[in-house]
Amino acid sequence: MADLTEHVAYLSQEIGPRPAGTEEEQRAALYISETLSSTTGLPTTMEDFQCNPDSTLPRSLCAGVAVVATLVATIFSVVTIPALVIALLCAVLTAAEIFGKPVLSRFLNRGVSQNVVAQYVPMKSANRAARRRKVILVANYDSGKVRRDLNSVTLSVLPVLYWVEFAMLVLMPAVLLVRMIMAPQDAALIAVNVVLGIMMVIAALPVIAFAVEKMSAYNEGANCNASGVAAPVAAARDLPDADEGFIHGEEAARSAGLVPEGAELVYDAPVGVDLDASMESASQRLAAAKAAVAAPSGKPA
Numbered sequence: 001m002a003d004l005t006e007h008v009a010y011l012s013q014e015i016g017p018r019p020a021g022t023e024e025e026q027r028a029a030l031y032i033s034e035t036l037s038s039t040t041g042l043p044t045t046m047e048d049f050q051c052n053p054d055s056t057l058p059r060s061l062c063a064g065v066a067v068v069a070t071l072v073a074t075i076f077s078v079v080t081i082p083a084l085v086i087a088l089l090c091a092v093l094t095a096a097e098i099f100g101k102p103v104l105s106r107f108l109n110r111g112v113s114q115n116v117v118a119q120y121v122p123m124k125s126a127n128r129a130a131r132r133r134k135v136i137l138v139a140n141y142d143s144g145k146v147r148r149d150l151n152s153v154t155l156s157v158l159p160v161l162y163w164v165e166f167a168m169l170v171l172m173p174a175v176l177l178v179r180m181i182m183a184p185q186d187a188a189l190i191a192v193n194v195v196l197g198i199m200m201v202i203a204a205l206p207v208i209a210f211a212v213e214k215m216s217a218y219n220e221g222a223n224c225n226a227s228g229v230a231a232p233v234a235a236a237r238d239l240p241d242a243d244e245g246f247i248h249g250e251e252a253a254r255s256a257g258l259v260p261e262g263a264e265l266v267y268d269a270p271v272g273v274d275l276d277a278s279m280e281s282a283s284q285r286l287a288a289a290k291a292a293v294a295a296p297s298g299k300p301a
Contacts, residue, residue, distance in 0.1 A: 003237065007035070007230035008222045011141065017218035018143045018225075021053040021111020028141045032116045032233060039237045042118040050109040058097050058104035060210035063169065066090035067204045070172050073179075074196055080180045088173040094166060113142070118236065139229040145216040149209075161205070168203040175199065 011018070011028055018025040029046060036044045052058075066087040073083035096103050150158075179192045253259050 003039075004227075004230050004234040007233055008226045011226040011230065012220060012222045012224070017220055018141065019053055019218065020055075020113050020142045021051050025113060025142050028229075029114045029116050032141060032229065033118075035233055036116070036118045036236055040118070040120075042120055042236065044116065044118040047115040047117060048112055049114070051111045051113040052105055052108045053111045054108075054210075055105075056206065056210050056213065057108060058102065059094060060206040061104065062090040062094045062097075063165065063203050063206040066169050066172060067200045067207070070176060070196060070200055073176055074193060077180070080176060084173050084176045084180070087169070087176065091166075091169040091173065094169055098166060116141075120236070137232040137235075139232055140225045141229040143219050143224040143226075145213050146219050147213065147216055149212060165203055165205055168199045172196065172199050172203060 010031060015024050015027050015031070018028045033044045033046055036042055069083040069086040069090075073080045093104055097105060175192060175196055179189065179196070182189055182192065250259070250265050253265070259265065
């Protein structure tokens with residue numbers, strides 16, 4: 001527990017806020033890498049990649065440009081066609097961001113972040129029939145903003161709101177086209193302007209959210225990924241290595257503290273298979289027993 005709190009304190013207090021793509025985030029990555037290497041001996045690598053520190057910027061930029069173009073076209077009908085093209089282009093760029101074909105995000109990638117990767121390869125089991133499953137632990141170590149506006153109610157409606165905002169971006173060029181075709185003296189023109197006004201307000205929500213995020217302070221507490229990354233770093237220290245001795249039998253495993261209190265060790269076999277008949281020798285049965293003991297604890301038996 002002491003090591004875990006030390007990791008949390010260093011990340012959240014010594015380094016402080018760690019926005020993506022900043023020097024503070026790089027310091028945190030170096031600390032995590034050095035800690036993993038020194039305390040576990042695991043081979044650790046750092047993978048650099050381009051990132052956009054303002055992940056919501058592309059969507060808010062498209063929304064802002066589309067709303068401004070639509071507003072100008074509403075006031076000055078002579079620029080309706082250029083505004084329609086601009087609004088349509090913004091809708092296409094937003095759709096590309098949503099459906100995994102980002103254009104603006106790649107263009108705006110101006111920061112460098114990194115993944116810290118450590119790999120532990122367990123010793124080969126004497127029972128070659130035993131399955132070896134991969135376990136991957138992932139934690140973020142950057143920190144974000146304190147968003148008091150994102151409460152439980154807001155978060156529950158955000159997915160729907162995102163699609164509504166996108167729908168407004170798609171529909172605004174269509175309504176602009178209808179407005180251009182209508183005669184200026186048509187009484188329905190007022191209704192179209194009202195509809196456009198409502199659509200512009202909804203479409204501008206990403207811009208408002210981006211401004212709120214910019215004005216918010218960074219989270220410096222342990223709950224902003226510091227504790228999340230400290231847990232696997234501390235847990236990695238307890239991984240077995242090749243120099244550790246072997247433990248044989250349930251009693252020895254319990255004496256070593258590898259079996260939680262109240263836990264029961266059960267040796268399981270596939271349904272419908274006679275374990276004794278499937279084992280050709282006592283050594284194979286012993287290997288299966290060792291693998292069963294090792295499974296819940298992570299220690300070689």
